[in-house]
Amino acid sequence: MRHRPPNFKKNHCCAVEIECGHNHNHFKEFHRLHKSFKFLRAIFLVFNAIIIYLLFRWAGLKVIGISIAALIICKEVIHLFFLGSLEKRVLKPIDKLQNGFVEIARGNYDVSIDPGCENEFGQLIRSFNEMAYKLRESEKTNLEYEENRKNLIANISHDLKTPITSIQGYIEMIMDNELVPPDKINQYLKTIYNNTNYMNKLIDDLFLFSKLDIDKVDFHYEIMPVRAFMGDLMDELRFELEEIDADFRYQDKMDQDPSVSIDGKRMHQVIKNILGNAIKYGPPTDLKISVELFRQDNMACLAITDNGPGISPDKLPHIFNRFYRIDNERSKDFMSTGLGLAISRELIEAQGGKILVSSSEKTGSCFTICFPIYSITENEVKL
Secondary structure (H helix, E strand, O other), X not given: OXXXXXXXXXXXXXXXXXXXXXXHHHOOHHHHHHHHHHHHHHHHHHHHHHHHHHHHHHOOHHHHHHHHHHHHHHHHHHHHHHHHHHHHHHHHHHHHHHHHHHHHHOOOOOOOOOOOOOOHHHHHHHHHHHHHHHHHHHHHHHHHHHHHHHHHHHHHHHHHHHHHHHHHHHHHHHHHOOOOOHHHHHHHHHHHHHHHHHHHHHHHHHHHHHHHHXXXXXXXXXXXXXXXXXXXXXXXXXXXXXXXXXXXXXXXXXXXXXXXXXXXXXXXXXXXXXXXXXXXXXXXXXXXXXXXXXXXXXXEEEEEEEOOOOOOOOOHHHOOOOOOOOOOOOOOOOOOOOOHHHHHHHHHHHOOOEEEEEEEOOOEEEEEEEEEEOOOOHHHHHO
16 A cells, blocks of 8 residues: 555646647648648749749740749759658658558567657657567566466465375375374374364465455554553563563653554554564574564654574575575475565555565574554644
């Protein structure tokens, strides 16, 4: 969700109208020439008739013949000049456009034409170049979507096949061996249960991600004081983290108490995703997580820092990609589907915020979430 200033549309429309008016006046060359030729044609006919009449009356037939020949020569010179101008300003641009459309028809969108003139055809060529650029960008986007679709199908197939194969294997073991000890059966059933939970979470994440992709997620925005909201959320998370003996610290570094317009449930989900990764990749003992709330310009920011192994520079740009895992082995656990950070970024950006990450190997990572501070508009003040 991207916000625009209230006067953006008005200013944009005025600018477009001024530009269109300027272009409309600038590209009327052929209309002006056409009117000029119609007017000059009548003048030339009258002028030629007067000249011939005067020459016939005062000079005689010989002079008339010479004069007519001179007029014919002048006419041919003007004709040649006109044809040269016509070729340069009309025929060549048409030929360029024809070649350009042939390339477009062949599927080659990487084509650009030099206008070479400032008239209606120059404007048409610029429109053609803009069309070719948009087609090129659309083709690039379609290729990226197709590649993402293939990767998505491959990743989903892998992530679903692994637990299904495990479930099938344990069920076959239970069915084929009637003498399986009860403790083993309970162990098998627990594994089956964990796998079904994993598949259910994966399907839920995929469903949410697909809805985010087509802007079909319903957000329930609330205007709330950010310090009170974060304080309550951190108290809730503190109990969960203390259960796994993690050292959790929260600092509120804000001087004032601004409000933000966010979906509290989605914000809770984002922070849980980030903390889940900190727990998953952090040390099994002596895990440290610190959270700081601070203001940066007109943004309320939350920095979540851990003491995990960190992320290498070559992997850092990809961590928000769907199904991307830090470990290349794609080993499945029951805490992560590989979609958590991708969903988190989509949820934050859909609410007008942003998420940043910095990391150093063997030191830890820091995820910073920022949301614009809510400001009361003039209309709301009047109400």
